[in-house]
Amino acid sequence: KAGVTQTPRYLIKTRGQQVTLSCSPISGHRSVSWYQQTPGQGLQFLFEYFSETQRNKGNFPGRFSGRQFSNSRSEMNVSTLELGDSALYLCASSQSTGFSYEQYFGPGTRLTVT
Amino acid sequence: DAKTTQPPSMDCAEGRAANLPCNHSTISGNEYVYWYRQIHSQGPQYIIHGLKNNETNEMASLIITEDRKSSTLILPHATLRDTAVYYCIVLIATGTASKLTFGTGTRLQVTL
Numbered sequence: 001k002a003g004v005t006q007t008p009r010y011l012i013k014t015r016g017q018q019v020t021l022s023c024s025p026i027s028g029h030r031s032v033s034w035y036q037q038t039p040g041q042g043l044q045f046l047f048e049y050f051s052e053t054q055r056n057k058g059n060f061p062g063r064f065s066g067r068q069f070s071n072s073r074s075e076m077n078v079s080t081l082e083l084g085d086s087a088l089y090l091c092a093s094s095q096s097t098g099f100s101y102e103q104y105f106g107p108g109t110r111l112t113v114t
Numbered sequence: 115d116a117k118t119t120q121p122p123s124m125d126c127a128e129g130r131a132a133n134l135p136c137n138h139s140t141i142s143g144n145e146y147v148y149w150y151r152q153i154h155s156q157g158p159q160y161i162i163h164g165l166k167n168n169e170t171n172e173m174a175s176l177i178i179t180e181d182r183k184s185s186t187l188i189l190p191h192a193t194l195r196d197t198a199v200y201y202c203i204v205l206i207a208t209g210t211a212s213k214l215t216f217g218t219g220t221r222l223q224v225t226l
Contacts (some may be wrong), residue, residue: 004157033213043158043201043216056213090157102148103214105157
C-alpha cells in the first residue's frame with residue numbers, strides 16, 4: 001500500500017506571498033492532520049480534517065487554513081507568508097478520527113520563506 | 115492532555131535493549147500513552163500505544179506502571195536504524211480527536 005505523499009517536497013517563497021501544500025493520504029484513510037515542525041517550537045498541531053470537515057484546530061493564526069476533498073486528499077494554505085513560517089510541514093493520515101487510530105506521516109514539505 | 119517528561123538524550127549499544135522512560139504523573143484514567151519516533155529528516159512513525167496493560171508488537175514493548183504515572187518503551191535489540199528522536203505522548207480518549215501533542219522527546223543514539 002502506498003504511504004502518505006506530500007507535494008511539493010521543497011518550496012522557496014518570498015515574504016508576503018501565499019503557498020498551497022498538498023497531501024494524499026493512504027488509500028482508505030479518511031482523516032488528515034497537518035503539523036508544523038520548527039527547531040524552536042518542535043512539532044505543533046495545525047488542524048485535522050475528517051470527511052471534508054475540520055474536526056480539530058491548533059493554536060495558529062487565521063493565515064493558516066486547510067481543506068479536504070471528497071477523495072480525502074487535503075491541502076493547506078498559508079497566506080501572507082512571514083519569515084517565521086519557514087518550517088517542515090507534515091501531513092498525517094489515519095483510518096478514522098479519534099484517539100485509537102495511529103497516524104501515518106508523510107515525508108513533509110520543507111518551506112523556506114525569504 | 116497530560117504533560118510528559120523524557121530525558122533529552124540516551125545512548126545504547128547496537129544489539130542491546132534500549133529502555134526509554136517517560137514520566138506522565140498527571141495522567142488521568144481515560145488517557146492513553148502513545149509512542150512515536152522520528153528518524154532524521156523523515157515524518158514521525160507510530161510505534162505502539164497502551165492504556166494500562168503492557169503491550170508488545172513487532173517493533174517494541176510498552177511497560178506501564180501500575181499507577182500509570184510512568185512508562186518505558188523497550189526496543190529489545192537496538193540497531194543503528196533505531197537512532198531517532200522518540201516521543202512519548204498521552205492522548206485523551208475522546209473518540210473525536212486525533213491531535214498529537216509532541217514534547218521535546220528523547221534523542222536515542224545507537225552506537226557500534
